[in-house]
Amino acid sequence: MSRYVIKRILMMIVILWCAGFVVFTLTYLTPGDPAMLQLGQEATAEVIAQRRAYLGIDQPYLVQLGRFMVNTFLRFDFGKSWVTNTNTMAELLLRLPRTLIIGLGSMIINVFIGTILGIIAGTHEGKWQDSLVMIIAMVFVSAPDFFVALLLILLFALKLGWLPPYGIETMAGYVLPIISASLGGVAINARQARSAMLEVIRADFVTTARAKGQNEKIVVRKHMLPNAMMPIITGVGGGLSMVVAGTPIIESVFSIPGVGNYLLSGVNQHDYPVIWACVIFFALFSSIAILLTDLCYAFLDPRIKAQYSAGKRKKVK
Amino acid sequence: MANKENEFLSVRNLEVIYRSGGDIVHAVNGVSLELEKGKTLGLVGETGAGKTTIAKSIMRILPDPPAEIRGGEIFLDGEDLLKKDEEAMQKVRGKKAAMIFQDPMTALNPLMTVGDQILEVLLLHNNYSREEGMKKAGEMLEEVGIPAERYREYPHQFSGGMKQRVVIAMALACDPELLLADEPTTALDVTIQAQVLEMMKALADKFRTSMILITHDLGVIANTCDTVAVIYAGRIVEYGKLEDIFDHTSHPYTIGLFDSLPDINVKTDRLKPIAGMPPDPTNLPEGCAFSPRCPYATEECRKKVPESKELTPGHICACFHPQSRS
Ligand SMILES: Nc1ncnc2c1ncn2[C@@H]1O[C@H](COP(=O)(O)OP(=O)(O)OP(=O)(O)O)[C@@H](O)[C@H]1O
Ligand SMILES: [Mg+2]
Numbered sequence: 001m002s003r004y005v006i007k008r009i010l011m012m013i014v015i016l017w018c019a020g021f022v023v024f025t026l027t028y029l030t031p032g033d034p035a036m037l038q039l040g041q042e043a044t045a046e047v048i049a050q051r052r053a054y055l056g057i058d059q060p061y062l063v064q065l066g067r068f069m070v071n072t073f074l075r076f077d078f079g080k081s082w083v084t085n086t087n088t089m090a091e092l093l094l095r096l097p098r099t100l101i102i103g104l105g106s107m108i109i110n111v112f113i114g115t116i117l118g119i120i121a122g123t124h125e126g127k128w129q130d131s132l133v134m135i136i137a138m139v140f141v142s143a144p145d146f147f148v149a150l151l152l153i154l155l156f157a158l159k160l161g162w163l164p165p166y167g168i169e170t171m172a173g174y175v176l177p178i179i180s181a182s183l184g185g186v187a188i189n190a191r192q193a194r195s196a197m198l199e200v201i202r203a204d205f206v207t208t209a210r211a212k213g214q215n216e217k218i219v220v221r222k223h224m225l226p227n228a229m230m231p232i233i234t235g236v237g238g239g240l241s242m243v244v245a246g247t248p249i250i251e252s253v254f255s256i257p258g259v260g261n262y263l264l265s266g267v268n269q270h271d272y273p274v275i276w277a278c279v280i281f282f283a284l285f286s287s288i289a290i291l292l293t294d295l296c297y298a299f300l301d302p303r304i305k306a307q308y309s310a311g312k313r314k315k316v317k
Numbered sequence: 318m319a320n321k322e323n324e325f326l327s328v329r330n331l332e333v334i335y336r337s338g339g340d341i342v343h344a345v346n347g348v349s350l351e352l353e354k355g356k357t358l359g360l361v362g363e364t365g366a367g368k369t370t371i372a373k374s375i376m377r378i379l380p381d382p383p384a385e386i387r388g389g390e391i392f393l394d395g396e397d398l399l400k401k402d403e404e405a406m407q408k409v410r411g412k413k414a415a416m417i418f419q420d421p422m423t424a425l426n427p428l429m430t431v432g433d434q435i436l437e438v439l440l441l442h443n444n445y446s447r448e449e450g451m452k453k454a455g456e457m458l459e460e461v462g463i464p465a466e467r468y469r470e471y472p473h474q475f476s477g478g479m480k481q482r483v484v485i486a487m488a489l490a491c492d493p494e495l496l497l498a499d500e501p502t503t504a505l506d507v508t509i510q511a512q513v514l515e516m517m518k519a520l521a522d523k524f525r526t527s528m529i530l531i532t533h534d535l536g537v538i539a540n541t542c543d544t545v546a547v548i549y550a551g552r553i554v555e556y557g558k559l560e561d562i563f564d565h566t567s568h569p570y571t572i573g574l575f576d577s578l579p580d581i582n583v584k585t586d587r588l589k590p591i592a593g594m595p596p597d598p599t600n601l602p603e604g605c606a607f608s609p610r611c612p613y614a615t616e617e618c619r620k621k622v623p624e625s626k627e628l629t630p631g632h633i634c635a636c637f638h639p640q641s642r643s
Contacts, residue, residue, distance in 0.1 A: 126382075202380070204423035210378045211418075212438040212487070213411035216403075222437075226428050302471040303427060 118193020192235030432468030
């Protein structure tokens, strides 16, 4: 088992390298000269050239890439912001907790609400509960995050006045962002859980359990649910990618100074170190979450566990 | 048939349909059969003939929806199973009647140890403590030729043949009086088929179990069964003692089945498979369902469904033109 974990962590590092390479190359290829954009139209060519040398963007691509990779992955340093001259890593860590609250909060909602809805739908296939859940899932998955966010603000903040429309002066400020960020994931998890349930309901081993004379409630609890959990856990990863993708939008709609907003400001100002730092953070967050779901999976499923656990493996006749 | 008092299991005019999409699949269309205590009945027929459906009807474990038992009676030891409520049925399943499923690869829960899966049925029908149950489950494993030490292993660690043995152990764990064995050997290698079958027969004898053995394989029938029912498109077309079916084959379909078997004693250039395809169960032909493929079919066969006729005592054939092949 520990070999599996180590292997997965190594894989994760490689994935982060790739993410770093891609984000660096994309910013490199972005048209427009950051130095000129920062200094404005009036700056003389000489000043701009100086600035370019200072930022190091006058050097060849490979040199820049090499420096970026070394600084990022060996020194864990993204450098200073090109605009504010503050340490990017420090700024990122400052904003991190706010994004984590939104991210983890909506993950929890995703998983719990989504799974429960999916199980209800799956166990009532073709009945009204099923149709209702599927309609809800369809609406959630197709309604854009920002649109839902605006509707929620309109209703709960402006009309009812229950929650603040933006900002995070109080914890109540997190409620609407978390809800808006989780809807897409709820939909994905609900669909996943539903199809997992449907699959398990038709499974032969469930018929076997019934043929033993087992009570239907226990058949569901002991045979159906544990097996349905497998694909559901995998689906959690999918819900997570929705959360990550949605964060910048949600944070900007609700004016939350988190990593997502930081990323947007970096993009707007051609502040590449900020973009690198934020993107790599998002990649790290996703990989950790996917790693955790896979570990859960390996832990729960004896077939997968057996592949990785060292020690005696009896050959089957 | 002989006097009804001896009948341990008696199925009468069973009718089962499946609803699939807008269509109705006529899976079982008026099947009647009898089984005496301690005897083995063979159920043969092509794929899709309705064999599994009959067995699952007896256990009352048909998936509902889409399946629906439209009519008939199933008497087990004098009680009509179709009239029992779910709770009463749970006491019958696994205890009085047990089923061995067709596909051992999917019949076991992949997340439970094989031992615990046997334990489950033991605890349901006996007043064992957990320890006693585990000991008994281990014994059942030994009984089917698997070392009890493998109790804690998972199905994926077992080969197909061993899984099938586990399924058999599970079915026999509570000494059922009726065993429904649905192609217990088709998923297995030919070399272990005989072995598993022998074992099942020995266990059934040991526990004095009545058995319905479902199979495509006439050879298996010849070795194991006392009576045989040949089923075609959800109907029993020929029914009788083993000798009736094998030595006085009457129904053209049964004859076709025998002719499609390779005979090692006779050198033939090619086998004679039955021409044509099994009928579409959503749209059965008018008259005898076998008539489109039957070399002896006449106008009458295509118009009317042939009644079951008793040719000799106990040998029943549903055909207007029973043949004789020996
Ligand atoms: N769940 C289901 N939904 C719809 N139709 C079904 C279902 N199960 C079985 N059927 C249909 O009912 C008919 C009888 O099926 P059954 O499984 O009883 O056949 P069988 O004789 O056991 O075949 P095999 O030898 O392949 O196991 C077939 O036409 C099949 O397509
Ligand atoms: Mg079958």
